[in-house]
Amino acid sequence: MSSTSQKHKEFVAEPMGEKLVNALAGIGEVLGKRLEEKGFDKAYVVLGQFLVLKKDEELFRDWLKDTCGANVKQQGDCYGCLREWCDSFL
Amino acid sequence: MPVFVEDPAQFSKPRLKSELIAHNVTLPAVESKKQVYVELYLKHIVQKSAADFSSDEEDDDVVEVQDSQDFEEEKDPEMLDPSVLTDEELKTTLLKYGVEAGPIVATTRSIYERKLQRLLKPAQPRQNGGTGDADQYSDSEGDEESVSQQGSPETVSLMEENLHVDIRMVPQSWNNKNTEYRYHQCFMPLSRMQVSPQSVSLRGGCDVDSSLSSKSFSITQMVEEFESRIPLSSSGPEIKRGNNRSNNQGPRPRPYWQEVATVDKYTMTNRSLFVTPKTSLFKRQIKEPVTDVLMEMFPETEPTPTGIAATRRRPIKGAAGRPVQFKYPDLPASPMTLQRWAVEHRLVPLWVQILVFFIVACLLYLIYAAMEDSLANPFVTLLDNLSMETETEGLSLQAEP
Numbered sequence: 163m164s165s166t167s168q169k170h171k172e173f174v175a176e177p178m179g180e181k182l183v184n185a186l187a188g189i190g191e192v193l194g195k196r197l198e199e200k201g202f203d204k205a206y207v208v209l210g211q212f213l214v215l216k217k218d219e220e221l222f223r224d225w226l227k228d229t230c231g232a233n234v235k236q237q238g239d240c241y242g243c244l245r246e247w248c249d250s251f252l
Numbered sequence: 253m254p255v256f257v258e259d260p261a262q263f264s265k266p267r268l269k270s271e272l273i274a275h276n277v278t279l280p281a282v283e284s285k286k287q288v289y290v291e292l293y294l295k296h297i298v299q300k301s302a303a304d305f306s307s308d309e310e311d312d313d314v315v316e317v318q319d320s321q322d323f324e325e326e327k328d329p330e331m332l333d334p335s336v337l338t339d340e341e342l343k344t345t346l347l348k349y350g351v352e353a354g355p356i357v358a359t360t361r362s363i364y365e366r367k368l369q370r371l372l373k374p375a376q377p378r379q380n381g382g383t384g385d386a387d388q389y390s391d392s393e394g395d396e397e398s399v400s401q402q403g404s405p406e407t408v409s410l411m412e413e414n415l416h417v418d419i420r421m422v423p424q425s426w427n428n429k430n431t432e433y434r435y436h437q438c439f440m441p442l443s444r445m446q447v448s449p450q451s452v453s454l455r456g457g458c459d460v461d462s463s464l465s466s467k468s469f470s471i472t473q474m475v476e477e478f479e480s481r482i483p484l485s486s487s488g489p490e491i492k493r494g495n496n497r498s499n500n501q502g503p504r505p506r507p508y509w510q511e512v513a514t515v516d517k518y519t520m521t522n523r524s525l526f527v528t529p530k531t532s533l534f535k536r537q538i539k540e541p542v543t544d545v546l547m548e549m550f551p552e553t554e555p556t557p558t559g560i561a562a563t564r565r566r567p568i569k570g571a572a573g574r575p576v577q578f579k580y581p582d583l584p585a586s587p588m589t590l591q592r593w594a595v596e597h598r599l600v601p602l603w604v605q606i607l608v609f610f611i612v613a614c615l616l617y618l619i620y621a622a623m624e625d626s627l628a629n630p631f632v633t634l635l636d637n638l639s640m641e642t643e644t645e646g647l648s649l650q651a652e653p
Contacts, residue, residue, distance in 0.1 A: 216354040
């Protein structure tokens with residue numbers, strides 16, 4: 163539990179609503195901008211992609227790397243954040 | 253007829269290419285069919301030992317084998333290049349490799365294509381490399397001849413491939429997922445059967461049997477445990493059970509099976525409709541010898557009448573107004589929660605504020621009243637009036653009688 167970041171805890175604590183992509187753990191300004199350019203402007207759109215990939219870790223990581231060039235740590239953070247959010251709210 | 257005639261039509265395309273290069277023949281266009289390579293080979297290389305009849309026969313052989321070779325060639329590009337496949341084909345191909353793909357949409361397609369490429373990679377070099385040796389261990393569907401001759405080595409190799417897939421999946425997955433993948437390999441033969449019936453039956457049998465046997469073993473194990481408990485419980489000298497026991501001897505075997513079924517499925521549904529009259533009986537049976545699998549898994553839970561216990565589901569955080577309790581007790585404040593806290597914070601001493609306000613108001617009024625001299629007059633006049641009235645009344649009373 164202590165390995166999760168502040169951003170992760172904040173995101174997982176409540177329904178994401180209309181939060182931006184930057185609110186996702188592992189997604190900072192640069193990655194957020196790249197995602198927005200590809201059309202993933204809100205966190206729920208990334209969630210949609212995550213769900214379409216059936217919450218599979220490997221596929222989602224690949225997709226993240228492909229879409230915004232996230233490194234391994236960022237991929238892991240984002241995946242963990244979304245997975246936990248789904249566990250609580252989905 | 254010479255024994256060691258080399259039939260160029262049986263060579264693979266890269267082999268023909270290399271042969272042409274070795275004999276310094278210019279290669280045709282890269283995407284040209286194998287037939288072109290064969291012709292070139294025949295033209296430049298075989299002409300050294302050309303006898304008319306042999307060349308004719310080779311031509312015939314080329315024509316005959318061409319269809320099957322073309323068939324094989326058609327398959328090869330599909331296997332090499334996932335982007336040629338339609339969504340459905342991509343999905344079925346992935347399923348063959350044990351990957352249950354989700355919907356293949358615009359955004360997911362490239363991911364799945366890449367995954368398929370990664371899966372194809374270890375298979376490809378083996379296919380294209382040699383002829384005889386490669387055929388033994390290749391996974392291609394077009395090699396029908398090799399399959400019929402070498403059934404067992406292929407099953408071994410296929411198992412190895414599946415293990416390879418498994419090994420890759422295992423580090424990332426939980427135990428449940430592992431069984432899922434094994435499940436898919438059980439189902440894979442069913443799909444493959446439609447494509448290549450020869451190669452599948454052996455493998456399918458192996459996988460299905462092993463999984464089924466493992467499942468059946470667990471069921472029998474549980475049944476043995478329950479049955480071993482029957483004699484133990486029946487010998488128990490409890491008074492309450494004395495009356496019930498005779499009634500329950502008959503239908504006893506049935507609930508056990510049902511209990512086994514429910515426990516085995518881990519559905520956690522309370523199928524106590526059949527079991528309720530015998531709740532006391534089961535309670536004691538479960539308490540005495542704790543060999544129940546569930547009890548081993550969850551030793552802290554209290555035994556229930558049906559032997560099934562369900563842990564309370566963690567409530568959905570933040571939904572329906574439920575507070576966030578479990579995961580992060582030391583929550584940092586998000587803007588929404590901060591506002592909520594601020595409002596609540598003010599409500600508590602509100603009545604104190606109102607009380608203090610009134611006290612201060614009264615004090616001020618008294619001070620004002622004390623300070624101002626002009627106000628003293630109304631009080632004095634009032635008092636005088638009152639006293640005058642009483643005096644007049646008193647006088648009038650005195651006057652009358």
